[in-house]
Amino acid sequence: MKGVIFDIKEFTLHDGPGVRTTVFLKGCPLRCIWCHNPEGLSIKPQLMVKNNLCKGCGKCFMPCAHAECAPFKRCVHACPDGLVSISGQEMTAQDLVDKLNKTLDFNKAMGGGVTLSGGEPLFQPDFTLAVLTLLDCHKAIQTCGYADPSVFQKMVDAADYIMMDIKIADRELHKKYTGVYNDVILENLDYLRNSGKEYLIRTPMIKGITDTEDNLAGIAGLIGDSPWEKLPYNDMAGAKYKMLNMKYQLEDLQ
């Protein structure tokens, strides 16, 4: 069972209880215009170039024999300053778990475990489920909740702690800013609230979009007495778009 991940971060302190390692899975069904992990949107490996430090030596444009470079017509092993890389690494669930196990004893001693984030971990349901099953520790997932209810339920059952985003309460505004309607998200929210699992609802505070009085009141109505965290938004989020040759839509709005 193979999946695509774009980062593993050690010693994360805000992705669930204790000290954790967070795995970022590539691919997401939503297209939130404020997304701060643009490399997590597409499931396909992508070329990432830190152009601002490039001295223009042209070595990465020289022909090479590496299979992984072929789709990009650019060599990712040639840059003398390490500025050219592929975001997105295919690996098996077992390889990922073996890698995580190297520091897991430490996380366990610190009351933590592993968090699967993204992108959207439920976008690669078989892989995520395989990883959750193989991991022997406290397991958390961070999800936007947009997944087939049968998939969602399986994941909730396999995890110990679920951090789920409710970004926008209004159905049409949800479609406008994230690209999808929130019907299935709310259906899944219902399951989560009745699952008996420990969970947390999270809302990214985007100025003028999600942090409005109307929206916050709407979300409060949807989630009732659920534990709720409002996440401050990092203004630096736009930086990665340029490296991926992608467009940062929130910038246009501001």
Add this chain to the structure above:
Amino acid sequence: MEVYELGTRLTKAGLGFPQYSNDDVVIDGLVRLGYDTEDAVDYVVAACWEFIIPKVGADVANIAALSFPKIVDICLHKHLLSCSTFDEFMEKVEEEIHQECDNICGSIKNLWFVPSPLMQMCMGEIKYNNFGIHGTGISTAADSLYAIKKHIYDEKTISKTELIEAVDSDFEKHSHLLPVLRYETEKMGNDTPVDDIAVTLLDMFSNSLKGRKNCRGGIYRAGTGSAMFYLWHANEIGASPDGRRKGEPFGANFSPSLFARINGPVSVIKSFSKPDFRKTINGGPLTLEFHSSMFKDEDCIKKVAMLVKAYMDMGGHQLQLNTVNLETMKEAQKHPENYRQLVVRIWGWSAYFVELDKEYQDHVMRRQEYVL
């Protein structure tokens, strides 16, 4: 745990304090070097982090330094072509370390203290006259040796002459090797076999100093610190087989190389707790730089405190943490007049950032920064 949390609160203040020393390792190490237990338990740190004994010790804990990368450089040029296995090459490394220790110890002679009545009043009967030798650039050396092992002896993907020519020409020749060596070869700090080479180097260093007597009747102590030698020694050699370019500094004290891609602080403390520090007890801390956001609430302070404790539990000897913020330091370089109060930890001391020479400022800014 409460002490570690209080310590972490102090770290958060941004002055580069406190520095942690592990009694279990330090006291045992000092006793093994011949210090009486009743004295060893009284140890303090000298100027930076060198362990000394008040009243009864006249140790000179920073008298000289061994450059590990220089040893690798000597072996690369003198012995690589004739060694058919990596083990053979490492035997040469050991010989050269021994030779270098001979040179260092041989050059320290006729050391006299200026008579000082005040000092004599403060000191008791002097029991220890030991000299400390720092060990500089451990990760640059371990990374270089690992690159040699992997590419020349194990995988045979680089020839001996190619590597020597690449290093001698600062990677002008065989330039394709630079990214391979620099970014795609394992580095010390990620809990890999590279760390074992560092353990071996430190063992060779302390074994070589064992049994030597200094000119004041004391012994020599090996250490893991660098003091300012991380810049000086780096200029003694050209490029190195780990992909370090000519003129680039080593890591300060006991730290990963500046361009190593590190998985995170957990991997670093695992890697850097592998040596038996009781043998290298002249001191020299692992230094971690944390972004100021790591300390934003009580929960984070507890978790960082647990990381410090974990390093000690794993057998680490000494640790210091820096609270840094790259954006702030960049601004401070541009507008020093607005950042008179910014303090950073350098190698064993803290300083006002804007008062530092630019090369020291740049070095702090290039160190591995751990963010959330």
